């Protein structure tokens with residue numbers, strides 16, 4: 001099919017379309033602001049010769065302005081035609097049909113860096129990014145040295161850089177399209193995130209390209225897309241904080257290219273290239289003598305518990321604090337009461353099963369469930385039994401007390417509401433499968449998850465209001481904040497549901513399933529997952545703020561205390577992380593996995609470990 | 620309850636008739652107050668969104684490049700009272716009518732997508748969309764609108780501030796420099812959105828003074844807009860509806876000339892969103908009305 005002028009509406013060319021009776025379109029390989037880029041076959045050659053055809057559609061309707069634009073386009077195409085550099089595709093031809101202009105370019109086999117970024121699962125090796133960086137400096141230096149006028153690329157960013165099959169890089173998209181965009185008010189200039197402030201002032205100097213290269217390298221090293229961040233905010237995302245594997249020398253070069261003031265950046269691309277080669281010499285990467293960079297150092301190795309207390313079996317549950325006493329259940333079937341200040345034994349109360357949950361305390365009484373199927377209530381002072389309540393299955397959920405009732409789940413498939421006065425059942429709500437999550441009680445409703453993945457909201461009469469079905473078990477306990485309930489599931493998702501209707505507000509993908517209960521403070525949610533990670537997520541935007549990777553599953557739950565996160569891991573470590581940064585403050589190694597949740601009281605933090613010990617630390 | 624509704628209708632038509640004479644005398648009992656009254660009388664659990672909007676050319680522009688959508692509903696059953704609302708403001712930019720085409724396309728596309736994703740499941744057996752979150756629905760709405768704008772108005776673009784209300788949850792998608800505000804009954808006003816304005820950003824960084832910013836030649840340059848760039852980089856976030864209070868969405872035709880405190884005072888002076896919208900437009904026009912003015916005001920009555 002041939003093209004006549006009238007045919008050219010704003011539609012894309014299709015496979016088999018023929019331009020100038022010569023270029024046969026095969027497929028679209030890229031889409032940009034001004035039109036598409038196609039792979040085409042040049043039929044002038046018998047042998048198969050592939051070309052890239054870049055299409056630019058002018059929006060300007062005024063004929064005089066349009067003519068001017070095409071003249072500029074022509075002039076620029078002619079400059080490009082004189083360029084010779086291995087990292088610049090050759091220009092073979094250009095022509096216009098109606099309001100469309102076409103460039104015929106050397107076809108580059110490979111992917112652009114934006115595609116590589118979206119595919120990668122992990123950080124790119126430093127030496128890889130370093131060798132791309134050196135090549136990019138080289139081609140920028142070539143352009144900037146162009147006579148009589150330097151050529152400023154103006155739009156360095158991952159989507160304009162191709163990675164060839166030989167693992168070299170090439171610059172595509174010579175801003176030639178820019179002449180097509182003139183004459184509009186209010187539109188953007190450059191590519192937000194990669195362009196420096198001086199470019200917004202209308203300056204086009206080599207420093208503009210150096211900054212954008214810095215931004216691109218920053219993106220490649222940290223995998224944080226600057227387009228998603230506030231402009232010029234690289235100073236708030238230091239490379240070393242996000243990717244500790246990057247040498248400080250390389251980070252320093254990138255960060256200098258990203259200086260806010262043009263005069264603080266490298267003078268030229270060649271100066272930056274020198275600096276990069278020096279980095280390669282120092283770190284040995286160019287000689288492939290690459291030494292794996294040091295693992296993040298474990299600080300605070302000297303942290304010692306204030307006291308510890310040994311029970312007779314594993315502690316899988318969580319302690320609670322009340323008026324100077326620490327209560328914790330153990331798999332030796334006892335509930336222990338310890339003096340919180342020094343860990344001295346006060347009393348223990350025996351049940352007939354392991355105690356997995358966290359005790360609740362109300363008016364001098366301690367409430368807790370046991371695998372002996374009972375909810376037990378004992379005096380906090382003496383450890384004497386007040387009453388017990390039987391369910392039909394082991395109790396692994398922890399009690400919540402509100403409105404004169406204890407709410408607790410059981411493996412019998414029910415949530416039980418039991419009067420605190422006399423231990424009598426008021427009602428039970430059917431879940432259909434074991435309820436191991438701890439219910440959350442708001443001023444109107446009770447929320448809980450079940451092992452079959454049902455999440456249920458009931459009112460204070462036990463009548464269901466709504467139900468949401470996750471794909472796998474919900475063992476994690478819900479937490480309510482600002483009208484939304486949050487919980488994790490074994491289906492590797494963290495959920496935020498509208499507390500009133502159960503509509504899903506957002507979902508966050510975790511690396512693996514989670515039974516950890518989220519903690520929330522100031523719109524930040526902290527939780528752990530079986531992928532070894534402690535996550536910090538902004539509850540408003542559902543974006544990950546930071547993550548900290550431990551050496552094993554995180555099945556316990558984090559707590560926020562002051563400006564820190566405390567959390568145990570199955571690797572046996574007890575971690576203290578900065579709440580804002582996620583950086584490790586200290587870590588204490590216990591003898592066995594930690595599966596419970598810590599509790600804080602003023603300056604003290606308490607945690608149990610399956611090494612049979614309860615530990616107390618200074619916060 | 621019918622009685623109150625009747626009363627509310629009569630009141631409204633009367634105030635319309637009054638309009639030529641004295642511009643804005645508040646009715647004795649406006650519609651929002653009626654709802655309040657009904658709610659408290661019966662002591663019942665009661666949720667309703669009362670919303671109003673206004674779009675005005677302003678004093679200096681000959682064409683309108685703003686567009687808005689204001690849609691409220693409620694599904695009330697024995698087990699649940701579920702208010703739902705969709706509120707959108709878009710402010711177009713780009714020459715050759717591209718601005719108005721962009722904003723209209725944006726509002727229509729986002730509206731269409733949200734309605735088909737949210738309203739339809741309400742009438743099914745499970746009154747809630749099961750496989751997509753509100754955030755995902757909002758993301759795909761913005762995505763579609765971005766594509767539609769690029770197609771319908773190549774080179775043009777628009778701001779977009781779209782709010783979805785489900786129960787007390789509020790999900791907002793935002794690009795550009797229209798704004799969403801939370802206004803509480805006790806006189807606080809807080810911008811929920813951040814302008815994607817370059818000059819504003821430079822000012823935040825201490826590179827420009829407030830004065831320099833106000834007179835900067837690139838004052839209206841946005842670093843993000845719908846229809847601009849390869850993908851739409853909208854801020855999408857959730858929050859809860861101010862209660863008791865208002866959600867206000869407006870274009871820079873309002874916030875650019877009427878300061879936040881005055882906006883808050885005008886809104887809080889009446890419990891009727893209809894009247895408040897009218898007064899906000901009047902205030903913007905009294906301040907010169909340099910640009911098109913769009914306002915959408917929402918209140919949860921319960």
Ligand SMILES: Nc1ncnc2c1ncn2[C@@H]1O[C@H](COP(=O)(O)OP(=O)(O)OP(=O)(O)O)[C@@H](O)[C@H]1O
Nearest residue numbers: 030032033034037052106107108112159172173177
């Ligand atoms: N010569 C080429 N060979 C192979 N693929 C190419 C070539 N040029 C461009 N591409 C592909 O097409 C995509 C878009 O190309 P390009 O950046 O030149 O256009 P654009 O983005 O439309 O321009 P602009 O950024 O000015 O709007 C590139 O990211 C790349 O994947």
Ligand SMILES: [Mg+2]
Nearest residue numbers: 032159160173
């Ligand atoms: Mg491009």
